[in-house]
Amino acid sequence: xxxxxxxxxxxxxxxxxxxxxxxxxxxxxxxxxxxxxxxxxxxxxxxxxxxxxxxxxxxxxxxxxxxxxxxxxxxxxxxxxxxxxxxxxxxxxxxxxxxxxxxxxxxxxxxxxxxxxxxxxxxxxxxxxxxxxxxxxxxxxxxxxxxxxxxxxxxxxxxxxxxxxxxxxxxxxxxxxxxxxxxxxxxxxxxxxxxxxxxxxxxxxxxxxxxxxxxxxxxxxxxxxxxxxxxxxxxxxxxxxxxxxxxxxxxxxxxxxxxxxxxxxxxxxxxxxxxxxxxxxxxxxxxxxxxxxxxxxxxxxxxxxxxxxxxxxxxxxxxxxxxxxxxxxxxxxxxxxxxxxxxxxxxxxxxxxxxxxxxxxxxxxxxx
Numbered sequence: 001x002x003x004x005x006x007x008x009x010x011x012x013x014x015x016x017x018x019x020x021x022x023x024x025x026x027x028x029x030x031x032x033x034x035x036x037x038x039x040x041x042x043x044x045x046x047x048x049x050x051x052x053x054x055x056x057x058x059x060x061x062x063x064x065x066x067x068x069x070x071x072x073x074x075x076x077x078x079x080x081x082x083x084x085x086x087x088x089x090x091x092x093x094x095x096x097x098x099x100x101x102x103x104x105x106x107x108x109x110x111x112x113x114x115x116x117x118x119x120x121x122x123x124x125x126x127x128x129x130x131x132x133x134x135x136x137x138x139x140x141x142x143x144x145x146x147x148x149x150x151x152x153x154x155x156x157x158x159x160x161x162x163x164x165x166x167x168x169x170x171x172x173x174x175x176x177x178x179x180x181x182x183x184x185x186x187x188x189x190x191x192x193x194x195x196x197x198x199x200x201x202x203x204x205x206x207x208x209x210x211x212x213x214x215x216x217x218x219x220x221x222x223x224x225x226x227x228x229x230x231x232x233x234x235x236x237x238x239x240x241x242x243x244x245x246x247x248x249x250x251x252x253x254x255x256x257x258x259x260x261x262x263x264x265x266x267x268x269x270x271x272x273x274x275x276x277x278x279x280x281x282x283x284x285x286x287x288x289x290x291x292x293x294x295x296x297x298x299x300x301x302x303x304x305x306x307x308x309x310x311x312x313x314x315x316x317x318x319x320x321x322x323x324x325x326x327x328x329x330x331x332x333x334x335x336x337x338x339x340x341x342x343x344x345x346x347x348x349x350x351x352x353x354x355x356x357x358x359x360x361x362x363x364x365x366x367x368x
Contacts, residue, residue: 018132028294030347033323034068041328046094050085051328068297068348071321072307074330079107082114091117091326105153106271116271118155119326122295126155126274127162129292130267133276134167137265139239143214146207147173148200148222149243154178155271156243159217172213174203197222201229214238215263220247220255227258239263246355249280249287268354272296272322272332275350278343286353288341295324297348300340303357306333309349315339318351 041048042055042062055062060073087103101120105113118126134141151157151173163169184192204226207213216223220242227234234240239262240255247266255264266277268289273296275289291298300316302308310316318336322329335358338351 018128018135021128022132025293025295026345026347028347030068030294030297031066033294034071035066037323037325037328038062038065040092040094040325043092043094046092048090048092048328050081050089053089071330076306076331076333077329079114079332082116083112087115087117090328091119095119095326102158103153104155104158104271106155113153114271115153116327116329119324122324122327123158125295125324126158126292127166129274129276130159130162131166133265133267134241137239137241137277138263139167139215139241139265142168143238144170144212145172145215145217146204146213147171148176148204148216148218150176150178152177163217169215172207174200174207176200197225201226205230205233208233208236215241217241217243220244220251220266223255224251227255231258234258235260235262237262239265241265241267243267243269247287248353248355249284252280252287268351269296270334272329273298273320278350286339286341288343288350288352289354290341290343290346290350291320291348293346293348295322297321297323298351299349300338300351303337306331310340312340312342315353317357318354 040046041051044052051062058074065071065073088097088099091099099117101117103115103117105115107114145163147157147160147163149156149159157173160171160173164171181193181196184196200222204216204218204222208216208230214237216237216239218226218240221244223234223240223242235258237259240259242255242264243266252264252266266287268275268277269292273292275291275296275298278288278290280287297320299319299321300310300314301319302310303317306317306319315337318334318338320332320334322332335356336354337357338354341350341352343350
C-alpha cells in the first residue's frame with residue numbers, strides 16, 4: 001500500500017479497468033489494512049476529531065489493534081452519534097480543511113437521519129465496484145439509463161454520475177422521496193401510498209414512453225409495481241438493476257421472466273457500504289452478495305450476541321464495518337438479517353438471503 005494511506009491502485013489507463021482495480025483491492029491483506037486505517041484515524045495530529053475525542057473513553061489503546069478481528073473491542077458503533085456529530089469531525093484532519101463535497105443521509109425512517117461525508121476517494125471506490133458489477137452482470141457501456149431511485153440526500157441517487165461518467169451512459173432520472181412513503185405507511189394511509197407510487201410510475205412510464213432507454217435502475221418494490229402496471233414496457237427493456245433489501249430467488253426469477261431475456265442485476269447495501277451480486281448458484285438457493293472489500297466488510301452474527309459470527313449458511317444479523325481511509329465506522333449492526341456466505345475470491349465473509357430483521361409499522365421498508 002502507498003504511503004498516502006490508500007489501497008494500492010493500478011497506474012495509468014489500468015486504473016479505469018474495474019477488473020484490475022478490484023483485483024488489487026481483493027489482494028489487500030485485511031489485518032494490514034485495519035492497522036493502517038486505525039492508525040490514520042487516531043493519529044494525534046492528523047486523525048479524526050470525533051475518534052480522538054472518544055479515545056480516552058475506549059479503555060484500550062487503538063494502536064494495540066493489529067488484526068481485523070480485534071475491532072470488536074470498539075463495540076457496536078453508536079449510530080445516534082451520526083445524527084448529531086458534524087460529519088467533518090469523522091474525517092481525519094489529514095484532509096485539508098474546509099472540506100468540499102457532499103454530505104449524504106441514511107436512515108431517518110423514524111427520526112433524524114444519519115449523515116456522513118464522502119471524500120472523492122470514497123465515491124470512486126463505490127463507483128468502481130459498481131462499474132465492476134455492470135461488467136460482470138452484462139450491462140453494455142454507452143447505453144441509455146433511467147435512474148428511478150431515491151434522490152436528494154440519498155447516495156443511491158449518485159448512480160446517475162456513476163453511469164454517466166464511468167460507463168459512458170446517457171441518463172434520465174425521476175424525483176423520489178422514500179421517507180414520504182414511509183411516513184404515509186406509519187400514519188396508516190395506504191391510499192396515499194398507492195397515489196405516490198402511481199406518481200412515481202407515471203414519471204417512469206413517461207420517460208420509457210419516449211423510447212430509446214435500454215436499462216432501468218430502481219428498487220425491487222417499485223419494479224414489481226411497474227411489472228404489474230406496464231408489463232409491455234418491462235419486456236422491452238434490455239435490463240434492470242435493482243438495489244434493496246427485499247428480493248429473494250423467486251422474485252429474481254420472476255423479474256428475469258418479466259424482462260423477456262433482459263439482464264437483471266442486483267446489489268445490497270446502503271450509504272455506509274454496498275455488496276456485489278455474484279449470480280445465483282447453479283444449484284439454486286439464496287442470492288449471495290460480497291462486500292466492496294477492503295473498505296467495506298460484512299459479517300453475520302448471532303442476534304443475541306453481536307460478537308459471535310454464525311456458521312457458514314446459518315442465519316443471523318448483518319454486522320457491517322466501514323474501513324475507508326477517511327471514514328472509520330466499526331461494527332454497525334444493521335436492521336437486516338442474512339445467511340453467512342463464503343466465496344473463495346473474497347478475504348472476508350459475505351451475505352445471502354438478505355431480508356429485514358423485523359418488519360414493523362413504526363419502521364417500514366417502504367419502496368425498498
